[in-house]
Amino acid sequence: MTSRSYTCAIVGTGAIAGAHAEAIAQLAGRARLVGAVDVDVDRAAAFAASWDVPAYPTPAALLQDGRPDLVHVCTPPGTHLPLALECLAAGAVPVVEKPPVLSLAGVDRLRAAEEATGVPMATVFQHRFGSGAVRLRRLVAEGALGRPLVASASTLWFRDDDYFAVPWRGKWELEGGGPTMGHGIHQFDLLLSILGPWRSVTAIAARQARPTDTEDVSAALVRFESGAVATVVNSLVSPRQTSQLRFDFERATVDLEHLYGYTDAHWTFTAAPTAPDVASAWDSGPTDTPSGHTAQLAAVLDALDTGGTPPVSTADTRMTMEFVAAVYASAFTGGTVEQGEITDGHPFYDSMAGTGAPWPTTSSR
Structure with a gap:
């Protein structure tokens, strides 16, 4: 299997973001953190400094300027759907913390966006x-x-x-x-x-x-x-x-x-x-x-390497x-x-x- 190195960014720099950043660091050579953003500018700056990456003012700026391959969505649940849709439209794979959306209707919107963009997403169910x-x-x-x-x-x-x-x-x-x-x-x-x-x-x-x-x-x-x-x-x-x-x-x-x-x-x-x-x-x-x-990020990268669907897919999530x-x-x-x-x-x-x-x-x- 041919593997490549993927660039990753984090949206939402609260407590769970550290677990995502550590996972990226553990997979050095396969994944690299390239940026972070948070509505709390000071918190984003402190997080970005601790991981030696730039902090971006908005998710749109991160997607446009950082152009990450994957975006780890670590914000409160009510914001997951619009952020994941924004990532899919930009061609970045959203890796979304649980719960990925607030309803079944939200899951179906994500599945439709996947089909329209040709970009997959993964829900974080690491167990x-x-x-x-x-x-x-x-x-x-x-x-x-x-x-x-x-x-x-x-x-x-x-x-x-x-x-x-x-x-x-x-x-x-x-x-x-x-x-x-x-x-x-x-x-x-x-x-x-x-x-x-x-x-x-x-x-x-x-x-x-x-x-x-x-x-x-x-x-x-x-x-x-x-x-x-x-x-x-x-x-x-x-x-x-x-x-x-x-x-x-x-x-x-x-x-x-x-x-x-x-x-x-x-x-x-x-x-x-x-x-x-x-x-x-x-x-x-x-x-x-x-x-x-x-463990889950490694499985996601394995799937991307082969052109497969990253786990946990929207079908599994549904x-x-x-x-x-x-x-x-x-x-x-x-x-x-x-x-x-x-x-x-x-x-x-x-x-x-x-x-x-x-x-x-x-x-x-």
């Missing part, structure tokens, strides 16, 4: 790219573990009231949702990448304690096309924080417990008593790659975002939502809030 997840997907594809039967994904985190003092947090129109949209999405995106297409969702959501317009807890029961069933729980009110996934197959159980990122050591493999030989399958394959931005919309639609209407049900004209197509949360807004509390 897909640790060696444990890569190995598990391979074993599932090969059928080595038997049919998937039961699974769970739990994101039990704690965010206090001060966390939501940031103006865009906890607002439907700016963040798009609560932990279902912006926190647990990493765990259940990994779940979906392992188990494949989902069929139906039945969910509840609640605002238990936090001063938000969005939920701070949700729980869903999911049925997959494979016949597997799973539970997905997302919380921002859990003092003992953990991120957990469990997959029960016919021949083995595979567990993952971590917090914000994992290594091979965070995985546990348990062979069924009737299939002790399957343990050797888990011991084969890729090892020692932690989940993170470096499956995850449709799941998010289904959780809210089910929770707020009280019914089960089928895959493919939320289309243009559906209340939850243009906004995750849909028909409205079943609790008052914070302004009326």
